[in-house]
Amino acid sequence: MSRVFNFSAGPAALPTDVLEQAQAEMLDWNGSGMSVMEMSHRGKDYMSIAAKAEADLRQLMSIPDNYKVLFLQGGASSQFAMVPINLLKARDGQKRKSADYLLTGQWSKKAVAEAKRYCEVNLVADTSDSNFTTVPDEAELTFNPDAAYVHYTPNETIVGVEFPYIPDTGDVPLVADMSSTILSRHIDVSKFGVIYAGAQKNIGPAGLTIVIVREDLIGHADPAMPAMFDYKIHADNDSMYNTPPTYSWYLAGLVFARGLKLGGMSAVEEVNKRKAEKLYKAIDDSSFYSNPVDVKCRSWMNVPFILANSDLDSAFIEQAAANGLMTLKGHRSVGGMRASIYNAMPEEGVDALIAFMQDFERTNA
Ligand SMILES: Cc1ncc(COP(=O)(O)O)c(C=O)c1O
Known part of the structure; x- marks a missing residue:
């Protein structure tokens, strides 16, 4: 399995x-x-x-x-x-x-x-x-x-x-x-x-x-x-x-x-905050990805990001899927990508996404 x-x-x-x-x-x-x-x-x-x-x-x-x-x-x-x-x-x-x-x-x-x-x-x-x-x-x-x-x-x-x-x-x-x-x-x-x-x-x-x-x-x-x-x-x-x-x-x-x-809401909250912060940091540290949302109200649960060159969107989605990172396509009304990182998404999943994003940027920027 x-x-x-x-x-x-x-x-x-x-x-x-x-x-x-x-x-x-x-x-x-x-x-x-x-x-x-x-x-x-x-x-x-x-x-x-x-x-x-x-x-x-x-x-x-x-x-x-x-x-x-x-x-x-x-x-x-x-x-x-x-x-x-x-x-x-x-x-x-x-x-x-x-x-x-x-x-x-x-x-x-x-x-x-x-x-x-x-x-x-x-x-x-x-x-x-x-x-x-x-x-x-x-x-x-x-x-x-x-x-x-x-x-x-x-x-x-x-x-x-x-x-x-x-x-x-x-x-x-x-x-x-x-x-x-x-x-x-x-x-x-x-x-x-x-x-x-x-x-x-x-x-x-x-x-x-x-x-x-x-x-x-x-x-x-x-x-x-x-x-x-x-x-x-x-x-x-x-x-x-x-x-x-x-x-x-x-x-x-x-x-x-x-x-x-797991320790109740405070334990869950701590992990969620960390997951969101590291994903936004990876986006902000790159000129290849960006997040359109006002920094003060970025969601911890749904993290949209766009690629500098939208021609690469389908390659990103395809290669991400080949790496076991699924359902990253953004909502049809927004385009780009969206990573929903609810409670059931383990921190390793976010780490794997960030590593993939950095790799994709290196080969395509
Ligand atoms: C914030 C929010 N409200 C309402 C809905 C609609 O929920 P439902 O499909 O359960 O009616 C959704 C669905 O994704 C949602 O994200």
Whole structure:
């Protein structure tokens, strides 16, 4: 067996030890004689898997007791709608007309477009003029104190731009699409009203969406909307109102347990910081590669880089693949390369990429 270094932005690499454990348990989970995939979600065995996954995530992220953790389907894209559906009336029972959005990339653009179906969207920031290569300074942000909530995307996966701060929105609930940054470092959950994330980067396989929501924001969904879009229905049923994505939830649980075993978020954060810093340094030290993102907001998870001569792009990708460095092609809207270096990317993978980049530069510059 040979495993490559997979730099995919998502679905992304999973830790090999997690996959090995899943493999070992595939046919017979813990003496049950069946695969987790074959279990009833209401049976004792599965309930114990589900509860442990939630408890481990709570411990890993230090999630306060007044937050619910929901294990849903529909991807982060469903949350683009569920957030307005659930939050427009959540502050005081009166439906608010508008919500504040920070538009800083392709994913927040989609969140804005979806929210416009439900409310007025007030753009507190819009960095489209910079091709989304920067984020606003905190001092430039003026929030509407009457907004239902403020939504932002702490890490924009496509351009690789990441907020170096958490916006202070006062009494207005802060909502974050953390799809590509959750579990990359310690964050203070109590600063947020809602955190949501598609699982397929730092959490586990696609098909699972994690929503961490403060309890007072639950129970205010628009009653005209489908039950499946109501946070309260899911919270009241421990995310088992319908059949949850059982196998993805189980695998996410293995990832959370591994995070704790590695020493928790501070240990994970230290490695992620080092990985990102060495890759950006290799890019900055060369005149052959460059990164278009404002230095103050470079992503730790998604590192795009362009070659001075784009005619060499396909040779770079081909030769990288021949060296076991896969999925480095940049997003079609940006071009160039993108190395996504989520938690499951070992430091040796980043070292191997840097060594390859230097070698390629020597032969082609
Ligand atoms: C930041 C961000 N938000 C939202 C999404 C969409 O997630 P999903 O495909 O789970 O709906 C992605 C997908 O890559 C993403 O990176």
